[in-house]
Amino acid sequence: MAGEQLLKVQGVETYYGNIRALAGIDVEVKKGEIVSLIGANGAGKSTLMMTICGSPQARTGSIIFDGQDITKLPTHEIARLRIAQSPEGRRIFPRMTVLENLQMGAGLDNLKYFDDDVEKIFVMFPRLKERQSQRGGTLSGGEQQMLSIGRALMARPKLLLLDEPSLGLAPLIVKGIFEAIKLLNEKEGLTVFLVEQNAFAALKLSHRAYVLVNGKVTMSGSGKELLANPEVRAAYLEGGRH
Ligand SMILES: Nc1ncnc2c1ncn2[C@@H]1O[C@H](COP(=O)(O)OP(=O)(O)OP(=O)(O)O)[C@@H](O)[C@H]1O
């Protein structure tokens, strides 16, 4: 149901060796929301996504997903709770075909829905249908991003984590991908937690957003509020991609 809490990250600290990448993060995502996390290179955005997925694990703090404490669960158990991730850099399987990549996303749990779910992905991204027998590694950057998102969706996620879906893509492709995310949210009620350096596009799409600086949340608010905020504008929007 809309408005109910789906993800609660509380006081999370994550380290790489002795280096603290997340310095006590509080973030919340409610069912049916699109929430984005914006911030500069190295702010810790990907680290937060990966920490939610259990690798690396949070050293302190807690992560509650759908009422369950997942802080110390191994990655595969977190994935089975239906948190799906489209990681930074896409990480599709380059030697597998488009269809095989989608099969990997579905896993054994969702094979019975496979035909219907693939059809939905193909309606959303017709390019993937045309290229279904082609190897992932031969796709363009935009097509690989579509495949990465499609593969994550095949897991029938309750929460979709997207790390920089716009990275390295032409503006028109970015627009198409953001429209697809919006549609999934509006039509299917999909909950999305999005990491982006393209702050303008992310804030426009999001119900709420957080600004991350050096491993700490420094600001949060509705997408509209942050778009209008002078500090956000100066740091992330002036001269940016809008
Ligand atoms: N595997 C790693 N080992 C050591 N330090 C790391 C590792 N991965 C990331 N870091 C460091 O942790 C900090 C946060 O990195 P992270 O990748 O989470 O940032 P980001 O906000 O996603 O940046 P970007 O916008 O460049 O993707 C950075 O200082 C980075 O150098």
Ligand SMILES: [Mg+2]
């Ligand atoms: Mg990153």
